[in-house]
Amino acid sequence: MENQNKTLLIVIITLIVVAAVALYVTQSPTRNSGDADLPAQGNDLADVYSSADRVAFEAYLRENLSELSPEKEVLGGTFYLTALDWETDREAYVGYEDGHIALNARVGFSMGGADNDIVQVDYFNIIPVDQVSDEAGDMQTQVVTDGDASAEIMIVE
Numbered sequence: 147m148e149n150q151n152k153t154l155l156i157v158i159i160t161l162i163v164v165a166a167v168a169l170y171v172t173q174s175p176t177r178n179s180g181d182a183d184l185p186a187q188g189n190d191l192a193d194v195y196s197s198a199d200r201v202a203f204e205a206y207l208r209e210n211l212s213e214l215s216p217e218k219e220v221l222g223g224t225f226y227l228t229a230l231d232w233e234t235d236r237e238a239y240v241g242y243e244d245g246h247i248a249l250n251a252r253v254g255f256s257m258g259g260a261d262n263d264i265v266q267v268d269y270f271n272i273i274p275v276d277q278v279s280d281e282a283g284d285m286q287t288q289v290v291t292d293g294d295a296s297a298e299i300m301i302v303e
Contacts, residue, residue: 195235195257203238203255204230206265211242214270215251219244239273250275 204227207214211225219225223244231239237254254268 199257203265220246
């Protein structure tokens with residue numbers, strides 16, 4: 147009888163340990179496989195950003211778009227945001243223009259500072275016009291020149 151009690155006790159302890167390990171593993175934050183190319187912020191795990199962080203990022207982007215864009219406005223225009231599409235938790239596709247030229251970019255952001263409340267732009271990469279396609283496939287581009295200035299514009303039919 148004493149051996150049966152010991153065996154039962156060992157089985158119960160083993161089950162408790164297995165359950166505790168399973169609970170620990172399922173509760174640990176992990177990096178999504180789609181985030182493999184994104185830099186981790188602060189530690190080896192990717193940060194998860196809230197909708198409030200996205201609102202802060204969009205406000206920062208709207209306010210600082212002219213400074214962030216590697217292409218500068220032309221003919222006295224000022225860049226304004228025309229599209230923002232979240233690709234991942236920390237990356238967005240943006241469209242913007244100044245009334246004379248329209249551009250598209252992929253922008254990555256993170257939150258920094260002691261309280262993770264400061265928007266940081268990790269990259270701002272212009273997407274060349276020939277890489278922008280519309281789902282219907284009816285987009286064309288045309289180079290327009292005026293004296294020394296030229297611009298590539300998209301024509302949607």
